[in-house]
Amino acid sequence: MWLGLDVGGTHTDAVIVNEGGVVSSVKVATDHHNLINSIKAAFTKLLEKNNHTNIARINLSTTLSTNAIVEGKTEKVGVIVSSGPGINPAFFSCGEQYHVIDGSIDHRGKEVKTLNAEELQRAVEACQKNGVKVFAAVSKFSTRNPSHEEHISDACTGADFITMGHRLSGNLGFPRRIATSYFNSAVWRLFNSFADAVEKNLADLHVKSPVHILKADGGTLPLSEARHLPVESILSGPAASVMGISALCNISADAVALDIGGTTTDISLYADGEPLVEPHGISLGALPTLVRSLATRSIGIGGDSAIRLSDGALRVGPERIGPSMAEGGSVPTLLDALNFAGNAHHGDTVMSKIGIEKLAQEAGITPQKLTSDAIALAVKKITDAVDSLLKEINDKPVYTIHEMLEGKVITPKALYVMGGPAHAFAPLMEKAFRLPVIVPEHYLVANAIGAALARTTFDLTLLADTERQKLIVPNIGINETCDRNYALEKAKKDARSYLMSHLKKMGIAIQEHDAQIVEESSFNMVGGFYTTGKNIRVRCQVKPAVEVHLHSGGGR
Template identity: 40%
Template sequence: MLVGIDVGGTTTDAVLVEGNSVVKAAYVPTDHDDLLKCLLGALDELVKDVDTRKIERVVLSTTLITNMIAEGKTDPVALVLIPGPGTNPKDYNLGEACILDGAIDYRGREIDRLKESQIKEAASKISAQGLARIAVVGKFCQRNHAHEQKVGEIMRAALPGAKIELGHRVSGHLNFPRRAATTLLTVATKDKYREFAQAMADALRQRKISAPVYILKADGGTLPLDSSVQMPVETIFSGPAASIMGVLALTPAGQTSVIVDIGGTTTDLALILSGKPLLSSKGAKVESLLTHVRAFAVKSVAIGGDSAVDVSDERMTVGPQRKGPAFCMGGPCATPTDAMRVLGLTSVGDAARAEKAMQEVANKLNCSPKEAAQKIVDAVVDKIVAEVGEMFRAWEQEPAYRIWEIMKKERLEAQNVVGVGGGAPPLVPLVASRLGASAIVPDFARVANAIGAAVARPTITLNLHIDTERGEYIVAEDGLTGKVGDRKMTPEQAEKLARKLLDERAERLGIGEYSGEAEVTYSEVFNMIRGWSTVGRLLDIRMEIPAGLLASWRGC
């Protein structure tokens, strides 16, 4: 049996899956001040009268990191940058930073030395600020770690007990500002995330659940909970990822669909192209910062079933605030859920309270309660349809979409609108109708996110850069470096090395059993010529296990 638990903005849902069937579901209200309590509350409700020895796997989808960043509850971090020539760190929107001299070029060669006195001066400044967490990031240091390592050594000696993260260990990808942002967020969230992971592991042991525990990442893959401690920001946006994986699980394979996940607080929009979720080429955007976190191309819209309805000067607004549950569910104000209750689109909540909520809105709009309810529902549908249109324009800029468009020889249109989440059954048919598309609301739509978490398989990506003239390679994901001896290395040899390194990385992360499913998704070779001779090659290989479902779910 598999357990999937998803922490949503309004409720925390859990499912128990056996084979390719959902055998039990549970729901508890989400308390954003105590996510561990929500997860364990849903789990306890789910496994009541269940033999926990039969549980084979537990997967969590949590908003912990998202909330921590949004609410400003991350730990303070000192950012130390070695930007080299040609860049102005003030343009990166990363906040205050200590800027050091020194530079590495794009091939990994030192072109300007560090100044030890300057590093020690920066350490003194950090000490005076009382900061105990430090992110050290140098431009192109993923291709030569020496500067980051040297700064780290001096900082550790000057600041005993400080927690220092080096950028090349967080990400080896090019794009200095994104690597700096990813490192900064990793340091800022790691300690609190580690506390959460340890508390979760302890709680499961107390419940005599010995099954391996995974966390859902932003790219729809799972990672062992203990391994995720080293990369907590990978779990940001795991909620939207869970809804996409849920749709993959609940709809026929190979379809192209717009996903509309309508919760109590927000609506998430995403796209599946011929059975493959669209990834964001720019990585996850955290507030104003672009990062190197692989994530689906998702947009969250601040409107949902519990969005507050407000009327001022005969002008009605719906959202973006959520003040509590719907009025018909005991909440403080009118919401779209109350409107849908009055219109007969849903049966949840108390009908009399819903009518009262609509009467109050109607009095301010000078119309009947049903007319007020229709205006509210229309406003929600208008908002979602408009946002889908905006997302189409954004999706069309994604390289993966453009490749799909060329291969299929057609432009994207909303053929299917698949709705999941508590608000999907009444609203998605209305959205689909406006878009001229077919509406699909699958069975178990309300708990699709938890199902998606339960049956998502692990993902792993490895980007390998080889410089045969220098005789070196580097793995972008974790900064691992090594030597190569053949200056005329072929792409086939490079792919063989990439597969070996991916197998090893998968073993370190505890997902070695899935590495055989990896495939080459990118391969490029550039010959370096001097005079009339080839002096070396630059080879870039990407291998990955893409997002997908456990074979047991499809009954394979």
């Protein structure tokens, strides 16, 4: 059995799932000011009903870190960077204490200029004077040579926690590395006290199952690991629903999934049945990060999207002013329009009718026209967003002639719809997309199911430079020498075994075929007219997947 808990905007859902399907599910209101209380309540309710001795794993999808960052309720961080030549690093300033230290490392990982020890000392002192307790150490090309970050880290004496950029991801992207390291340190204390509370709560309930957190890429990370990588817990909500659909539906072709909620609709894509991963990392607000995620988009259309007239034009969303009038709100919403049009029969449909008719009168049109226009507008916003995400993914640049000529194009064959108004939207979507629409069973708790069944994911990049005889796997701290004959085949084997042994250390056993090589290249490096070595790059991952598929059958 697996337990999944998803902290949503209004509700916190928790489920226990086994191979046969959903064993038990509970729903409690989310208390934004005290998430741990909501989680506690959900656990208690769920576990008092069930024997929990054979729960294999508990997965939490929580908005804790995301909310703290968005609301600015984070700890102050000393961000110390070394940049070297390139774009002015002042552009990437973040945190209360941001210091740029002279020193540089080039694209091959060669130290071009040593760190300026005096500047570093002054920066650390300035941070300490300002009461900074957590730091972020980031250098350009630290994924090729982490020595400057290590040097900065060593200088931050007395710190409670230091994030070194190269431990977050093997990807390139100095500005992303700065932002991600900053966020990681900024939520570190908050996340750790949350983790303490979760562990205490489970201990009180005599639950001994391992606890994982859900990540934005639809995979999980042991809570003990997340304690030093708390940034990995951001924006996991959409991933929970994507994994939920994977678990509930037997997707084998290209597909689109829509999770239509109160305020937003989350769009995700599947290629040959597998959820699509965003290659560079997710953006939090306007800031791109190195946190791996699924390719999802969120648009401001949902059941509670307000319908309003603005300068004579009809508008649907993106604002949510309150619940629909059918649920006691004061402004008619998309759900009220669906009620009026007969697509839905939710709550107090009489109130929906009153609201729609009043607005239609103000607009000087019939209520029938008002609702059909509003619904058409909402449908168009969704179809436009799906089209633009598809275009973006299909137009994604490629770098080899082979990929250019053989490039895969995603052509959806089915549309999966979930969320509160799923059934009301299904026939509309079927018409708009001209695709078969499936509303999975248990679609109301699909998020929690997705969280429950998500498996651990991981990815690493191995780089070997046989001319410099260096081998590095930055995010797991491997920095070794390799010999001049080191070659791609060996690198692939090593990448797999590094990944497997790292997961083993975290208590996770995987099969060798789960460690998948997703990118591999070996370039001859030439000096003059002679080959001087090889530049080898291998990326290995455990892709997002669910423990079991529960497709006893999709709804409609």
